Amino acid sequence: MNHKSCPDEYPISLVINGYEMAVFQLTKFDLEDWTYGYLFSEGFIQAANDIESIVINEDMGSIHVTLSAAFDEEQVFSKKKHYTAGCGRGVTFFSMTDVKNFDKVTSNQTYQLSYLLKKRSEFAQNSRFYLETGGMHGACIVDEEGNITIREDIGRHNAVDKIIGHALRNGLRPNRLVLLTTGRVSYEMLSKAAKFGFPVIGSRTAATKQAIQLARYLNIEVIGYLRGKMAMIYTAAGRVENDVNPEPLLERCFEGGNQPVELYR
Incomplete structure (x- = not known):
């Protein structure tokens, strides 16, 4: 019989400009990629250079992000959270109505x-x-x-x-x-x-x-x-x-x- 190791998951707190956004269940590798991807997907950044610094502390279970521009914390964090389905549950600030307002995708690649x-x-x-x-x-x-x-x-x-x-x-x-x-x-x-x-x-x-x-x-x-x-x-x-x-x-x-x-x- 082949024995496989168990997958890992850890609670990791995401802090943006000093404000704790949420605690996520994550596997602890490629966390910097996750931080850029999540903040982009949720509209906190529009480009990679919108992040001034990232400090990842795996032992403390935290990711501290400083954005290069200020944002309205109260407006962002007062938005309704939508908890995602499935394993490693996450949170999104976009409803289906919000997503319908995204730009339509254009590509002639087949x-x-x-x-x-x-x-x-x-x-x-x-x-x-x-x-x-x-x-x-x-x-x-x-x-x-x-x-x-x-x-x-x-x-x-x-x-x-x-x-x-x-x-x-x-x-x-x-x-x-x-x-x-x-x-x-x-x-x-x-x-x-x-x-x-x-x-x-x-x-x-x-x-x-x-x-x-x-x-x-x-x-x-x-x-x-x-x-x-x-x-x-x-x-x-x-x-x-x-x-x-x-x-x-x-x-x-x-x-x-x-x-x-x-x-x-």
């Missing part, structure tokens, strides 16, 4: 389905901490040269924040990237992808009805059940070409029955 399936396989084979523990989520970006970069965490949304933070810190152009995730694509996951500007997001599992509605409105291509030779394309942005099965099965999604979903297997 991908073959076989290419995305291949990259999803590479992602799985190179997810070090999942392979060690069997209990970690991951997020991966595929750049225009086909290179992959992976970040992992106990929480699926934390992993996405980490990969967004990596992209932000390295000045990567979102309209030339694909975001892959191991977790369910829910509305807060879709909002993170939309805020950064990813034109394509793929998952090994499902997307929620709310995420699909937002994706269609914001012009983001969402692909679920991306595994083996199977995939479900929930949207119709025209960024994914089916070169795996020329005759997809059209199935009715849970979204209301009037828009068929293409299922390839």
